[in-house]
Amino acid sequence: MLFTLAAAISILAVALICVFLFANGLPAMFQIGIPEFLLGTTWKPGSDMYGIFPMIVGSIYVTAGAILVGVPAGILTAIYLSRFAGSRVASVLRPGIELLAGIPSVVYGFFGLMVLVPFIRATMPGRGLSLLAASMLLGIMILPTVITVAKNALDAVPKSYYEGALALGATRERAVFRILVPAAFSGIMAAVVLGVGRAIGETMAVVMVAGNQPVMPNSIFEGVRTMTANIVMEMGYAADLHRGALIATGVVLFVFIMLISLLFSAIKKRGEER
Amino acid sequence: MMQEIKQDARIAPSLPVISETKMGVEELDLFYGEFQALKDVTLDFPKNEVTALIGPSGCGKSTLLKALNRMNDLVDGCRVDGLVSLDGDDIYRDVPVNDLRRRVGMVFQQPNPFPMSIYDNIAFGPRTHGIKGKAELDVIVEQSLRDAAIWDEVKDRLKKSALGLSGGQQQRLCIARALAVQPEVLLLDESTSALDPISTAKIEDLVVEFASKYTVIMVTHNMLQALRVSTKTAFFLLGEMVEAGDTDELFTHPKDSRTADYVSGRFG
Amino acid sequence: MTLKILRALVYVGAILTALVLAGIVGYILINGIPHLKPSLFEWTYTSENVSLMPALVDTILMALLALVLAVPTGVGAAIYLVEYARSTSRFVRVVRMTAETLQGIPSIIYGLFGLLFFTTMLGWGLSLMSGACTLAIMVLPVVMRTTEEALLAVPESYKQGGFALGAGRVRTIFRCVLPSALPGIVGGVLLALGRCVGEVAALLFTAGTVAQIPDFGGQGIFALFDSCRTLAVHMYVLASEGLHMDEAYATAVVLLILVVILNTGANFAAKRLKRGM
Numbered sequence: 176m177l178f179t180l181a182a183a184i185s186i187l188a189v190a191l192i193c194v195f196l197f198a199n200g201l202p203a204m205f206q207i208g209i210p211e212f213l214l215g216t217t218w219k220p221g222s223d224m225y226g227i228f229p230m231i232v233g234s235i236y237v238t239a240g241a242i243l244v245g246v247p248a249g250i251l252t253a254i255y256l257s258r259f260a261g262s263r264v265a266s267v268l269r270p271g272i273e274l275l276a277g278i279p280s281v282v283y284g285f286f287g288l289m290v291l292v293p294f295i296r297a298t299m300p301g302r303g304l305s306l307l308a309a310s311m312l313l314g315i316m317i318l319p320t321v322i323t324v325a326k327n328a329l330d331a332v333p334k335s336y337y338e339g340a341l342a343l344g345a346t347r348e349r350a351v352f353r354i355l356v357p358a359a360f361s362g363i364m365a366a367v368v369l370g371v372g373r374a375i376g377e378t379m380a381v382v383m384v385a386g387n388q389p390v391m392p393n394s395i396f397e398g399v400r401t402m403t404a405n406i407v408m409e410m411g412y413a414a415d416l417h418r419g420a421l422i423a424t425g426v427v428l429f430v431f432i433m434l435i436s437l438l439f440s441a442i443k444k445r446g447e448e449r
Numbered sequence: 450m451m452q453e454i455k456q457d458a459r460i461a462p463s464l465p466v467i468s469e470t471k472m473g474v475e476e477l478d479l480f481y482g483e484f485q486a487l488k489d490v491t492l493d494f495p496k497n498e499v500t501a502l503i504g505p506s507g508c509g510k511s512t513l514l515k516a517l518n519r520m521n522d523l524v525d526g527c528r529v530d531g532l533v534s535l536d537g538d539d540i541y542r543d544v545p546v547n548d549l550r551r552r553v554g555m556v557f558q559q560p561n562p563f564p565m566s567i568y569d570n571i572a573f574g575p576r577t578h579g580i581k582g583k584a585e586l587d588v589i590v591e592q593s594l595r596d597a598a599i600w601d602e603v604k605d606r607l608k609k610s611a612l613g614l615s616g617g618q619q620q621r622l623c624i625a626r627a628l629a630v631q632p633e634v635l636l637l638d639e640s641t642s643a644l645d646p647i648s649t650a651k652i653e654d655l656v657v658e659f660a661s662k663y664t665v666i667m668v669t670h671n672m673l674q675a676l677r678v679s680t681k682t683a684f685f686l687l688g689e690m691v692e693a694g695d696t697d698e699l700f701t702h703p704k705d706s707r708t709a710d711y712v713s714g715r716f717g
Numbered sequence: 718m719t720l721k722i723l724r725a726l727v728y729v730g731a732i733l734t735a736l737v738l739a740g741i742v743g744y745i746l747i748n749g750i751p752h753l754k755p756s757l758f759e760w761t762y763t764s765e766n767v768s769l770m771p772a773l774v775d776t777i778l779m780a781l782l783a784l785v786l787a788v789p790t791g792v793g794a795a796i797y798l799v800e801y802a803r804s805t806s807r808f809v810r811v812v813r814m815t816a817e818t819l820q821g822i823p824s825i826i827y828g829l830f831g832l833l834f835f836t837t838m839l840g841w842g843l844s845l846m847s848g849a850c851t852l853a854i855m856v857l858p859v860v861m862r863t864t865e866e867a868l869l870a871v872p873e874s875y876k877q878g879g880f881a882l883g884a885g886r887v888r889t890i891f892r893c894v895l896p897s898a899l900p901g902i903v904g905g906v907l908l909a910l911g912r913c914v915g916e917v918a919a920l921l922f923t924a925g926t927v928a929q930i931p932d933f934g935g936q937g938i939f940a941l942f943d944s945c946r947t948l949a950v951h952m953y954v955l956a957s958e959g960l961h962m963d964e965a966y967a968t969a970v971v972l973l974i975l976v977v978i979l980n981t982g983a984n985f986a987a988k989r990l991k992r993g994m
Binding site: 177178179180181182183184185186188189191192195196199247248249250251252254255256259260268270271272273274275277278279280281282283284285286288289290315318322346348349352372375376377378379383403406407410411421422425428429432433435436439440 | 720721723724726727728729730731733734735737738740741742744745748789790791792793794796797798800801802808809811812815816817818819821822823824825826827828829830832833834838854857858861911914915916917918921922949952953956957962965969972973976977979980984
Binding site for chain 1: 518520523525547548549550551554555557559561562563564565573574577578623626627630
């Protein structure tokens with residue numbers, strides 16, 4: 176009985192989160208007007224203009240950048256750990272990646288602020304606090320997620336596939352890229368989707384390096400503001416409709432996350448069916 | 450001298466007095482870490498004949514088979530001493546490993562088709578070795594499937610996933626896949642033990658036919674199977690080769706008492 | 718040819734990952750360790766000593782409180798899912814679905830929720846209690862999932878052994894099943910602890926940023942409703958003020974050390990679980 180109650184807590188939590196988020200966010204959204212809110216390009220709380228389109232675009236750009244940086248490196252590292260690494264290298268790299276996963280996002284943000292941003296400022300146009308900095312940092316942050324999930328998918332491919340390919344005279348590379356990787360494809364896609372989820376929801380690290388101007392960026396060297404940054408930057412002092420608009424930003428973010436997790440379970444289900 | 454014997458053989462082909470050796474092992478020791486899995490094994494595999502390796506579980510017969518195409522390389526801590534030869538060349542020194550595995554094909558205990566179409570399964574090997582032309586691949590795929598006696602069953606579904614086939618069909622597909630790279634030697638590692646009797650019989654028939662074209666070396670638990678399909682048999686016990694010779698001879702007049710015990714069913 | 722390039726890329730990818738790892742950790746350590754001065758560990762925070770001690774104590778209090786709430790709930794829920802529920806029932810499907818949902822929600826959303834519910838609606842204000850409750854919900858799915866995995870790994874024969882001796886269900890679970898799943902559960906708890914220690918976004922608007930240890934001596938239990946800042950929040954504040962970068966580096970080192978300790982502990986527990994099987 177007590178156990179049932181404990182299990183019900185997670186349902187209660189999701190229900191409460193939805194209710195509170197939507198009850199506080201939707202009215203503001205309606206008051207602003209849904210098209211004005213979602214597609215408006217001006218965010219000026221001082222003059223009651225609440226268009227979050229730049230932030231939606233910002234989140235998408237930053238996430239796409241993170242995927243561009245983190246996914247290739249992550250998948251290649253997973254392949255390396257799964258099939259190429261000697262046991263000694265693996266025994267160093269694997270805990271290292273776990274450490275990478277455990278480092279708090281403020282520490283990443285701080286590293287980005289002190290190293291990445293000055294580097295970009297010195298070598299490229301702009302002030303350093305930029306879409307580029309945020310993408311690179313997030314790319315690094317999603318590495319452990321992508322590596323771990325992709326490696327699990329590769330390791331789950333039956334050994335007999337790999338051996339069968341070798342027995343036909345295939346090189347290790349051919350066996351890996353023509354047999355192993357295609358067989359693990361849906362698992363690798365799941366890794367990418369999880370990485371997307373992590374990147375779009377990340378807050379502190381992005382706030383510290385992205386510049387946070389609430390305008391549409393014209394190049395990767397300009398600052399961007401993500402939805403998460405929008406909330407965390409202004410929530411401390413917002414009131415009334417401004418506050419409602421920030422919560423509504425959270426609602427939009429929540430919907431994005433739900434879509435991603437639907438995509439994830441669809442991919443997982445397809446993987447299990449095969 | 451050799452010349453003379455060969456001529457003799459040609460004059461009287463019905464008398465297999467001597468046959469050419471395709472593969473051979475000499476004084477082979479094989480270790481998994483500290484454990485010695487094979488002890489001083491010396492054995493010849495005659496060309497275009499079926500040789501069976503028999504013995505109780507853990508006797509080293511599968512290990513020997515895997516030493517013949519270097520699949521043991523995948524095992525951490527595996528060490529090989531002694532000579533394994535293919536056409537007189539040391540396969541651990543003189544033959545590139547991927548070349549070796551093309552020439553010495555292998556069919557595993559469990560059918561292991563790749564998760565792709567039937568056609569792509571068969572074409573994987575030839576593509577690996579540089580054959581890219583569609584027409585050429587089509588010919589190889591059809592011929593291999595015919596040789597493995599599965600063409601009629603799959604010819605209408607070549608583009609379908611190989612995982613949809615039954616276990617027996619999958620195993621014949623794997624045989625076809627091995628044939629597609631035109632091997633000289635075919636290793637069968639208990640390749641019927643996971644199958645039903647009808648599928649087993651089909652594969653045994655194939656193996657007998659193969660002897661005209663390939664050198665076949667098979668590991669089997671089933672002594673009747675060895676008797677039915679092989680011309681030469683070697684009996685293994687605890688990593689040692691106890692006895693090898695003409696199959697009928699070994700089963701009817703074993704020289705070693707341990708062989709006698711095994712073939713008459715006193716070991717498990 | 719393409720395969721050779723791919724192979725080279727695999728090595729490049731792995732080397733990049735290793736470099737990034739070494740770069741971040743090395744950079745923090747090199748810049749932080751020289752600034753680990755005794756004054757950083759003084760009991761009260763002033764703008765002169767910029768002590769991280771109150772934040773460290775707050776972190777421990779916050780994490781413990783969150784775990785006290787989340788661990789019994791998460792373990793209980795996992796026991797229900799593994800030992801009691803029929804996996805086909807609609808309730809179980811909903812529980813699993815919501816647990817997965819919780820796991821995907823970004824921490825800023827938890828922060829918003831905590832602000833709306835605990836801080837505002839329940840009137841707890843920016844406090845240790847609001848923050849801990851928010852964190853508890855955030856780590857609940859972590860505890861649930863790892864416990865479930867650990868329970869599923871317990872051989873069926875242990876349970877049957879318990880039942881065969883005439884032990885009741887609850888007794889069997891607590892005496893036979895839970896002890897052998899314990900290393901896995903501990904691993905999950907340490908993971909959850911790691912997330913509490915590193916969290917900022919969920920705490921900024923629920924626990925606030927006051928650099929003090931709640932005054933349990935003076936206020937007793939009501940000190941739970943004092944605002945406090947954890948180490949990670951402390952670090953964020955330092956970095957965004959931009960006045961005390963040396964201390965921020967030092968704080969980062971302390972955070973890193975905490976994370977390493979928790980990771981090692983979790984790994985150790987996982988190994989124990991594997992060996993125990």
